[in-house]
Amino acid sequence: MTLPMRFGQGALRAVVLALLAFAIFGPLLNLVLWAFAEKWYFPNKLPLEYGFTFWQRVFSPRGNALGSLGTSIWIAVLTVVLSLAVAVPAGYALGRLKLPWRGLILLAFLLPQAVPNLPVYVNIAQVFYRIGLAGTIPGVVLVHASHGLVLAVWIASAAFASVDGSLEEAARNMGASAWTCFRTITLPLAAPGLMASAIFVFLESVDEFTGTYFVGVPDVTTLPLLMFNASMGGNYQIASITALLLLVPSIGFMLVVERFLKADVLAMVGR
């Protein structure tokens, strides 16, 4: 390769990477600007004044953000507990045990990922309304968990499947009971994968919008709903600040995802 060609290639590479960086960070930067803009109207390229007035409003006792944050976290914690309580046994059975109708059962756990969720939310909201679960936290948790547990089952079964069976056999041969073996060998080895599934379910619950929009109204306002209402009401500052709050767990998890989900577990997901 000649030197000018190599230079041209390097320049092209830099331009493409810069464009990609703008495509990814431009929208995020725009959001940050809105979160700190006191005054910003057409045709000004940048906000006229920056400040924390809207942050004070969001976090004041009269603002709804702290309440919504609390609601979101409480719902997410309950969703994780419920999802893992049913997903860990199921994941163990799918990953390690001989299971009759395994293909069919896996298919059932693929369903919520392969089917549009809107019809489900619309109709479950109607049923919940009739039995008094609409607009309640348990109602929202059930909706979040029915979706979250699917991911949890997948990841848990992959995590259990990647545990080396010979270690368990060794423990059993030395006289450990099935339960002791599970508790001291299998569970600790699968723990990073289970942790990942817990984080996935938590994140999915915190970010969930559509289900909460139909089932949570009018009394359960999670952070995404607060953000949506502010945005539709034309209050871009409040919406952007709430959006920033929602970005913290999303981006944090993106940065550490590979520490929890090793390639061998990722490779087993959905198998």
Add this chain to the structure above:
Amino acid sequence: MATLADDAVVAARPGGERRWVALALVVPALAVVGVFFVAPLVLSAVGAFRTSGGAFTLAHFAKALDLYGRDLVFTIAIVVLSTALIAVVAIAIAGYLTLGEHPRAVALLRWLYRWPLFIPFVVAGQIMRTFLAKNGMLNHVLIGTGLIEPISAQSMLDWRGIVVAFVWKQAPFVTLLLAGAMAAIERQHIEAARNLGAPRLRVLVDIVLPQVRGTLLVGLVLSFVTMLSVLSVPLMINPNSPTMITVDIAYRINTFSDYAVANALCLLSLLLAAFGAAFYLRHAVRSAAS
């Protein structure tokens, strides 16, 4: 310490009984999916075909197609276009991550592409709502660099905004899956082709892509189905007609409590998804069986 006794019980337990234990462990999770996912789905299908008296009818579909037929076409166009763009972006990025020969550029790209990975749709909607507006940063940058005249700056908050938001949010997910699958390919295949003088694009198309087709398909179908049922993005970026049928479904329910037409629309979106899901499930079952 009853370990020896436990052991004896387990050892003596016939194989058939242990299979029932395994089944019992799965039943609670299956029950949750059945009651809170499958049952509402069945209700949706039933509701779409029932008159208020309980008789069978196709009137809801007629009404849905009459009122929202245009939106149905609009929805298909947006989701298909977005899926195609996601495929192009994901193949390009994952391909460069696998075949790129400039280690620093590869590392930078790996760090860069995944930022929107876990950002929820509702936040992506808000982000694009400001970024793509007439007064948004995109227009200011285009004007500032002299690419467009200030007079021709226009809002992209229509079908283009929805597509941009979908691709921005969903392409990293498919890229992550695809890059993972590409990394698992035997390097020898790639290196052999490179040594024989094949250009990288040919290696990507002829050697790498055929081996990761399954993963690409799964990622694209999952994205396709997800985008079909996203409500927040079209609601925030382009709520006026023509819009996506998710917005129409919410409108029928919130404004008229008209579950019948809403369910007919739901069933139409299920039909669209079934088209993609058929591919996906076939692949999933095949790899589950192997």
